[in-house]
Every structure is written in C-alpha cells, then in structure tokens.
Amino acid sequence: QVRLVESGGGLVQAGDSLRLSCAASGRPFNSLAMGWFRQAPGKEREFVASISRSFGNTEYADSVKDRFTISRDNAKNTVYLQMNSLKAEDTAVYYCTAKRTIVTAPAPTEFDFWGQGTQVTVYS
Secondary structure, eight states: OOEEEEEOOEEEETTOOEEEEEEEESSOGGGEEEEEEEEOTTSOOEEEEEEOSSTTOEEEOTTTTTTEEEEEETTTTEEEEEEOSOOGGGOEEEEEEEEEOOTTOOOOSOOSEEOOOEEEEEEO
C-alpha cells in the first residue's frame, strides 16, 4: 500500500499562487509515478498533472498548462504542484495520486493510489 498525505490547500484570491505538497510512504518513492487530480463541486474528478518516476517526464491538462508545474523531490518522498495565476474555476478538492510503474514508463494519467484531498478555493 501507498499512503499519500496532501497539504498546502487554502483560500486565495484570483491571480495568486499556491503550492500543494504530497508526502508518500509505504513503497520506495522512486518506484512511483505521481500525479494530481481535482474535483470541483458537482463535477467529475479530472486529471491535472503527472510526473514519471524517472527522467522527470510530465503531463498536464490543457486547462492548467503554462500555469501549474508538477515536480518531485525523491529525497523527501514528496511531490509538489505549484499553481500560479489561479482562477475561480480552479476551485476544487485536489487529490494526490501514485502509480507503480517501470523505470521507462511515461507520465501516466491513471493511478492506483489516492490521498484524501486538500481543498483549494479561489475567489475573485
């Protein structure tokens, strides 16, 4: 099993920045691809970003490309989501995700493990 604990959510104004963190435990962190999803009220959960276990390959949803950046620190077993130029439509619960992959796998969009989520609210 993989345990994922998100932090860093909060209430911010449109145009501000926020950084989410997710600490992983239970399996070697460098064996996991990591990602972020979000779910807004009344909407389905949607993919936001992911990063491969090796080589730093990333994938982004079109809605966040050029505003959000996913990164990982293998020494700290932590993945980050830097969110800039936040918009009201970014308001959602953000979930950290993990997936066991092979070394050469690209950044995935489907995952095996999920965190409990952290609320991000952007007001205009």
